[in-house]
Amino acid sequence: MTDRIYLSAPKMGEAELAGMASAIAADEIAMGTAIAEFEARLAVHAGTKGAVAAASGTAAIHLALDVLGIGSGDIVFCSSLTFAASAAPVRYLGAEPVFIDSEPESWNMSPDALKRAFETHPNPKAVIIVDLYGQAADYDALSEICTTHDVPIVEDAAEALGATYKERPAGGFGKIGIYSFNGNKILTTGGGGALLSDDETLLTRARNLAAQAREPALHYEHTRLGYNYRISNLAAAAGNAQLDRLMDRITQRREVFERYRAALSDIEAIGFMPEAPFGTATRWLSVMTMESGAGLPAPAALCEALEAENIEARPVWKPMHRQPVFTDCAYFTHGDNQSVSDDAFASGVCLPSGPDVTEDRQNRVIAAIRKALGKG
Numbered sequence: 001m002t003d004r005i006y007l008s009a010p011k012m013g014e015a016e017l018a019g020m021a022s023a024i025a026a027d028e029i030a031m032g033t034a035i036a037e038f039e040a041r042l043a044v045h046a047g048t049k050g051a052v053a054a055a056s057g058t059a060a061i062h063l064a065l066d067v068l069g070i071g072s073g074d075i076v077f078c079s080s081l082t083f084a085a086s087a088a089p090v091r092y093l094g095a096e097p098v099f100i101d102s103e104p105e106s107w108n109m110s111p112d113a114l115k116r117a118f119e120t121h122p123n124p125k126a127v128i129i130v131d132l133y134g135q136a137a138d139y140d141a142l143s144e145i146c147t148t149h150d151v152p153i154v155e156d157a158a159e160a161l162g163a164t165y166k167e168r169p170a171g172g173f174g175k176i177g178i179y180s181f182n183g184n185k186i187l188t189t190g191g192g193g194a195l196l197s198d199d200e201t202l203l204t205r206a207r208n209l210a211a212q213a214r215e216p217a218l219h220y221e222h223t224r225l226g227y228n229y230r231i232s233n234l235a236a237a238a239g240n241a242q243l244d245r246l247m248d249r250i251t252q253r254r255e256v257f258e259r260y261r262a263a264l265s266d267i268e269a270i271g272f273m274p275e276a277p278f279g280t281a282t283r284w285l286s287v288m289t290m291e292s293g294a295g296l297p298a299p300a301a302l303c304e305a306l307e308a309e310n311i312e313a314r315p316v317w318k319p320m321h322r323q324p325v326f327t328d329c330a331y332f333t334h335g336d337n338q339s340v341s342d343d344a345f346a347s348g349v350c351l352p353s354g355p356d357v358t359e360d361r362q363n364r365v366i367a368a369i370r371k372a373l374g375k376g
């Protein structure tokens with residue numbers, strides 16, 4: 001059997017080993033100086049006053065919603081076309097998500113759908129805007145709407161570290177932004193995340209909640225429930241080495257994307273996730289689309305055909321308003337008869353995009369795609 005090609009495999013090397021080795025040599029395993037360094041560098045990258053590193057991106061979203069005061073019975077708007085971790089923390093806090101469709105330009109939150117949602121639900125406590133597959137949402141349009149309604153944005157930039165919107169970095173657009181360093185993301189700590197903000201009060205509260213909400217007393221006084229959401233110093237040490245690789249990783253992923261596009265350009269019914277003119281995407285995952293009615297396989301069938309060749313591919317995220325766990329939640333579409341997130345789910349496939357996708361291995365993926373499409 002040929003070796004497996006993954007969708008987005010984690011990759012570390014000598015620099016991460018050296019960083020973790022020096023942390024171990026200094027006995028800085030759980031706590032240590034690598035965490036503060038990681039947080040400072042993330043804040044510089046995002047252009048925010050500060051950052052709090054966390055155990056995961058999901059934990060960072062949970063902390064963000066908690067410090068914004070979201071609780072039982074509150075409504076929180078959230079992009080529908082995303083991974084479940086964007087919305088799950090809303091329910092952790094007893095609040096209700098209301099899902100918002102995408103626009104066709106970037107597949108991110110549709111300003112039109114957001115406006116309609118406000119007509120029905122004028123008082124959400126936050127709007128979670130996702131930067132999908134390495135591309136920032138249209139923050140000028142979305143921020144204007146949220147500012148009018150005086151509702152804070154939580155920017156879920158888990159998939160978009162390194163992406164820009166009008167030359168400004170993804171992660172810095174919300175009242176709070178979050179990153180993920182899960183194994184499949186563009187940079188990884190083997191599991192980790194971060195929360196970013198300009199608001200020192202929110203950052204301090206998040207830092208406290210992430211460490212079990214201890215009051216400054218010798219005997220561990222608690223006036224409310226906290227979480228165990230801190231990152232370890234070892235993971236942060238690896239993260240610092242990963243940050244040095246960000247530009248290389250973006251270049252590599254964009255090259256992978258361009259090779260797919262060039263190699264499949266002769267097949268008319270094939271397209272790709274658009275890159276909106278307002279920003280530069282990282283192409284964290286290369287997403288190919290297949291026109292319906294053109295005799296091509298459905299996304300799941302293509303994934304199965306690739307799996308038979310030991311290649312991992314996935315359909316586009318199943319929208320949250322289609323998920324059994326969220327079926328009772330409201331959903332607002334981009335157009336009267338147009339649900340962009342449903343169209344993306346029906347036509348899109350995420351192709352292997354990680355650091356192990358060398359040119360040779362990508363040629364294997366491309367040949368397998370052409371064979372499955374009957375264009376071999």
Ligand SMILES: *Cc1c(COP(=O)(O)O)cnc(C)c1O
Binds near residue numbers: 056156
């Ligand atoms: C990965 C991801 C998360 C969660 O991050 P974890 O670090 O895996 O907890 C949240 N939102 C989106 C859009 C993601 O892709």
